[in-house]
Amino acid sequence: MSKPLPQPNVVTQRFWSSCKDGRFEFQHCKTCGHxxxxxxxxxxxxxxxxxxxxxSSGRGTVYSFTVVHRAPLESFKADVPYVIAIVALEEGVRAMVNLRDVDPETVGIGMPIEVFFEPTEGEYPLPQARPR
Ligand SMILES: [Zn+2]
Structure with a gap:
């Protein structure tokens, strides 16, 4: 069993296409600036x-995180324990990503991170984060 892959739709297509080009993009409202x-x-x-x-610059900090010890799917069993984090990017948006290349015991709120893109078996790479 393989891991679930991104399924772009009319709203998310631009985001996933940007990931293919190595950019993490977010939306900005031209009306109010949000x-x-x-x-x-x-x-x-x-x-x-x-x-x-x-x-986004891809730089930010850990806003919150959890350590997964029980794989939600068979395809994640080899990965446990792993860290899922909400990261606060420099531009003010938050994103949920896997925090990679880190000992889960050393992760803390405020840890500086950087986003990188991990290839998948599908068309689109997945944004991930690691300590910087
Ligand atoms: Zn707005």
């Missing part, structure tokens, strides 16, 4: 539909 992630059809602050895409 930045948001994950991608949505409209602005979560003003409900406007005039959204732009901006690239």
């Amino acid at each position: 930045s948001q992630f994950p991608p949505r059809l409209t602005c979560t602050a003003c409900h406007g539909a005039d959204l732009d895409w901006l690239p």
Whole structure:
């Protein structure tokens, strides 16, 4: 059994295409200036539909995290224990990613991270984070 792969839709297609090009992008509302992630059809602050895409530096810090000890699927069993983190990117948006290349015992709130892209068996790489 393989791991689930990204399934882009009309709202997320731009994000996944950017990942293929090595960029982590988020939405920015041209009407009110609000930045948001994950991608949505409209602005979560003003409900406007005039959204732009901006690239993130990929740098940020751990906002919150959990250590997974019981794999949710057979295909994740070899990975446990692993860290799922909500990271706060420099641009002010937060994203949920796997925190890789780290001993789960050493992860803490505020740990500096950087986003990188891991190839998958599918068309789109997955954004991941690691300590920087
Ligand atoms: Zn807005």
